[in-house]
Structures are given as C-alpha cells and as structure tokens.
Amino acid sequence: MEIDGFRGQLITADHADYDTARAVWNGAVDRRPRLIARCSGTADVAAAVCFARDHDLEIAVRGGGHNVAGTAVCDDGIVIDLSAMRAVWVDPAGRTAQVQGGALWGDVDHETQAHGLATTGGIVGHTGVAGLTLGGGIGFLMRTHGLTVDNLLAAEVVTAEGSIVRASADEHSDLFWALRGGGGNFGVVASFRFALHPVGPTVIAGPVFWAADDTTDVLRFYRDFAADAPDELGTVVRLGTVPPLPVIPEDMHWRPAIAIACCYAGAIEDGERAVRTLRRLGKPLLDLISPTPYVAHQCALDGTVLHGWHYYWKSTNLAGLSDDAIAVIADHAYSASSPRSYSAMFHMGGAVGRVPHDATAYAGRDVAHNIIIDGVWLPDESGEHAAAETAWARRFLQALHPHRADSVYVNFLDSDDDTSRVRESYGDHIYRRLAEIKAKYDPDNAFHHNKNIRPG
Numbered sequence: 001m002e003i004d005g006f007r008g009q010l011i012t013a014d015h016a017d018y019d020t021a022r023a024v025w026n027g028a029v030d031r032r033p034r035l036i037a038r039c040s041g042t043a044d045v046a047a048a049v050c051f052a053r054d055h056d057l058e059i060a061v062r063g064g065g066h067n068v069a070g071t072a073v074c075d076d077g078i079v080i081d082l083s084a085m086r087a088v089w090v091d092p093a094g095r096t097a098q099v100q101g102g103a104l105w106g107d108v109d110h111e112t113q114a115h116g117l118a119t120t121g122g123i124v125g126h127t128g129v130a131g132l133t134l135g136g137g138i139g140f141l142m143r144t145h146g147l148t149v150d151n152l153l154a155a156e157v158v159t160a161e162g163s164i165v166r167a168s169a170d171e172h173s174d175l176f177w178a179l180r181g182g183g184g185n186f187g188v189v190a191s192f193r194f195a196l197h198p199v200g201p202t203v204i205a206g207p208v209f210w211a212a213d214d215t216t217d218v219l220r221f222y223r224d225f226a227a228d229a230p231d232e233l234g235t236v237v238r239l240g241t242v243p244p245l246p247v248i249p250e251d252m253h254w255r256p257a258i259a260i261a262c263c264y265a266g267a268i269e270d271g272e273r274a275v276r277t278l279r280r281l282g283k284p285l286l287d288l289i290s291p292t293p294y295v296a297h298q299c300a301l302d303g304t305v306l307h308g309w310h311y312y313w314k315s316t317n318l319a320g321l322s323d324d325a326i327a328v329i330a331d332h333a334y335s336a337s338s339p340r341s342y343s344a345m346f347h348m349g350g351a352v353g354r355v356p357h358d359a360t361a362y363a364g365r366d367v368a369h370n371i372i373i374d375g376v377w378l379p380d381e382s383g384e385h386a387a388a389e390t391a392w393a394r395r396f397l398q399a400l401h402p403h404r405a406d407s408v409y410v411n412f413l414d415s416d417d418d419t420s421r422v423r424e425s426y427g428d429h430i431y432r433r434l435a436e437i438k439a440k441y442d443p444d445n446a447f448h449h450n451k452n453i454r455p456g
C-alpha cells in the first residue's frame with residue numbers, strides 16, 4: 001500500500017513491527033488496523049488524512065497512545081500515528097515551547113526544564129501531550145499556571161479535508177476554542193505552542209504515606225488542608241497499596257496505604273512551610289517529601305502504571321469531600337482484588353477556577369476534587385481478574401453517586417460503558433457549541449474514534 005507524498009513509515013499486518021505498532025498503553029486493547037501510517041511531519045499527516053478520506057477508511061489518531069479506551073487504534077482502518085513526531089523546541093526568551101503532536105510529557109519536561117521552565121502537564125511522564133492537552137490537561141502546576149489548555153497559544157491542525165490551518169486567538173478562533181477541551185474531534189494536531197513559566201528546577205515535592213486504616217482521619221484533615229492551600233501547592237491523593245518503587249523500602253511494598261503526593265511550584269522555603277502540617281499529621285508510614293528536581297518528580301510515578309498491563313477506569317468529579325463521601329471512599333478504596341488497582345483524587349481550584357467557564361471547551365472549572373478509580377490486572381491474569389477489577393471500579397463509582405458533581409473529566413472516561421457520558425463531560429451549553437464547530441470542521445464525523453461529539 002502506498003500514500004502519495006508520504007515520507008514516513010507504512011506498517012501493515014505483514015510487517016515485523018505490526019504488533020508493537022498497534023499496541024497502546026492499555027494492554028487490554030487489541031485492535032487490528034489495516035494500515036498504520038507513522039508520520040514524519042505535518043505534510044505526512046495531511047497526506048494520510050487525504051488518503052483515508054479518498055479511500056473511505058476508518059481513521060484513528062495516535063498521539064502518546066495513552067488513552068485508557070484505546071481510541072488511538074481502530075480495527076480495519078488507518079491509524080494516523082504521530083509517535084515519531086516528538087520534537088520540542090524551546091524559546092527561552094519568549095518563554096514558549098513548540099511541541100510536536102506525538103511528544104510525551106517526559107519529552108516536554110526534559111527540554112523545558114533545561115531552561116528552568118515548565119507548563120502544566122500530566123503527572124506521569126509517558127502520557128501523550130496531544131490527547132491530554134485536547135481534553136483539558138490537569139496536573140501539579142494547574143493551580144498556579146492553569147490547565148494545559150490555558151497555556152495553549154496556538155496549534156497547527158490538519159483538518160478533515162486535509163488542509164493545514166493554524167488555530168489561535170486570532171486565526172480560526174472557533175477551532176482554537178474547541179481544541180481546548182473538545183478532544184480529537186476537530187482535526188489532527190501536528191504541533192502545539194505552549195506558554196512556559198519559571199518552575200524549579202528544584203521544587204519541594206514527593207508523597208507522604210499513611211496506613212490505609214488512617215484514611216478517614218487523613219481525608220478529613222486533607223479536606224481543610226487543601227481548601228486553605230496556596231495556589232502553588234498541587235496535591236494528588238492516591239489510595240491503594242504502596243507501589244514497589246526502588247526509592248521505597250521493600251518491607252513497605254504492597255501495604256494498603258493512602259498517599260498524598262505534593263509539588264510546590266515556588267520557593268523551597270515557602271514549599272517547606274506549605275506542607276509542614278501535612279507531614280506532622282498522625283503517624284506517616286513514610287515521608288518522601290524533599291527538595292527534588294521537578295523533572296524527576298514528574299516521572300516518579302512512571303513505574304507504577306506500566307505499558308501493557310490491563311486497565312479499566314471509572315471517574316467522576318466530586319461535589320465535595322463531606323464526611324459521608326469520605327466514608328464511601330474509605331470503604332471502597334481498598335476492596336479491589338489486585339494490589340495494582342488504585343484510585344486517585346486531584347485537587348483542582350486555584351488558577352483553574354479563575355478562568356471564565358466558557359472561555360475554553362473544558363467544563364468542570366468549579367469543581368474542587370475529582371476521583372479516578374483504576375482497575376488494573378496483568379496480561380497473564382485470568383478473565384476472573386478482569387471481571388473482579390471491573391466490578392470493583394463500577395461498584396465504587398456507584399457508591400459515590402450521591403457525592404458526584406454533574407460532570408466528569410473527558411480524558412478519564414473509559415470505553416463502551418462511558419460513551420453516553422461524553423455529554424456529561426461538557427454540559428449542554430458547551431456540548432452544543434462543540435457540535436456546531438464539529439459541523440463546520442468535520443461535518444462527516446471522519447474523526448470519530450475519540451470521545452465523540454456528533455456534528456450538530
């Protein structure tokens with residue numbers, strides 16, 4: 001098979017790399033595309049889109065390949081694969097970075113931190129920039145510097161017609177609005193331009209662990225601690241077991257525990273002050289908060305969520321952390337069968353909440369906490385494990401029902417049983433506007449292997 005004007009790599013089922021090229025982060029996803037078009041640049045992306053449209057092929061678009069639902073790969077169609085497009089160019093004077101559409105957050109942090117700069121990215125280094133950005137982008141820096149989309153200055157987009165356009169506040173501003181939360185519905189983003197900020201390079205960061213039995217006390221304390229926290233302090237609560245990382249003593253590995261991971265985006269002394277009361281709470285099992293290179297902190301969790309393991313997710317934004325909500329969390333968080341399953345709560349607020357609700361397509365700016373429930377099992381574990389972890393995640397979400405806000409972060413939605421929740425991610429007003437913009441840029445819904453917005 002050939003594509004006119006395409007200079008990248010074309011991979012079909014008879015190619016030695018086919019199985020590696022069709023694999024995504026979630027090993028439970030097993031799809032067999034007819035063709036994987038591994039692009040070497042924007043022109044290849046445009047050629048691949050034109051080819052797919054001319055041949056009426058299903059299209060999936062792969063950035064980092066990290067979405068739990070596996071929408072980066074499709075059966076029988078073409079995968080427009082940007083995984084070879086990972087370059088990051090930093091302009092230190094202008095404090096911006098140009099990032100190709102297949103880059104991972106580890107790539108961005110590595111290049112930007114060489115200049116003591118950063119932008120809000122995800123909390124795992126091997127997550128893709130593209131999918132994360134297009135859904136909104138939450139991470140440790142968001143309370144100081146806003147969501148990833150709040151730092152997006154421009155994007156180079158290949159549209160469903162195969163045209164290359166630039167979207168920014170001044171050019172295709174409707175498309176630019178939709179890209180900031182509306183996902184991969186509007187075209188293939190070949191590159192992004194982000195605003196950068198001075199961060200670190202050394203920051204106060206790391207987790208504190210307490211025994212699972214202390215969960216209620218820790219979360220009640222955390223509710224007030226988080227509400228009073230300065231914007232510079234980003235925190236994520238992780239409930240499950242102590243991960244078997246090299247920095248953690250072996251006798252602690254796999255013990256049921258709650259951890260609060262911190263990152264202070266400001267002066268070291270201010271950071272030490274901001275986390276002081278947290279570190280004094282109860283009797284921590286382990287306190288790993290210390291002055292840490294930001295770039296090391298950003299990949300500290302990489303070994304806890306490996307490529308090829310099997311995953312099933314449930315998520316919701318929370319209306320608050322009432323005593324009742326905390327009781328539900330403490331009851332369910334440790335009842336998964338697999339020691340690898342866990343849940344995580346991000347503390348939102350700060351700069352996220354100061355951006356007007358309809359300034360971008362990201363909804364849920366008024367929410368203080370969300371939760372993601374991650375069932376995990378190994379590829380060689382039996383169907384029973386899959387069923388048990390899936391049931392646990394569903395049960396946990398169901399129990400949280402009375403404590404849910406009316407929204408969910410679109411990037412945390414899983415596959416089939418979450419399809420109907422895409423509208424819930426946006427709310428009616430934002431969804432309707434997205435559907436209108438979809439009708440303008442992709443009226444045939446060529447880009448539908450995603451959290452789909454139907455042309456309206």
Ligand SMILES: Cc1cc2nc3c(=O)[nH]c(=O)nc-3n(C[C@H](O)[C@H](O)[C@H](O)COP(=O)(O)OP(=O)(O)OC[C@H]3O[C@@H](n4cnc5c(N)ncnc54)[C@H](O)[C@@H]3O)c2cc1C
Binds near residue numbers: 130132138
């Ligand atoms: C372990 C883990 C940790 C995570 N942590 C965070 C976090 O801290 N913060 C957060 O906000 N999210 C987080 N996420 C969720 C993450 O935002 C999504 O999984 C996101 O889809 C990942 O982007 P990707 O490019 O790797 O995805 P892919 O699977 O490659 O793509 C997902 C979808 O995005 C679209 N897409 C991808 N690339 C492009 C492109 N270049 N142009 C147009 N559309 C494209 C396509 O529709 C595609 O189906 C995490 C996910 C995982 C698995």
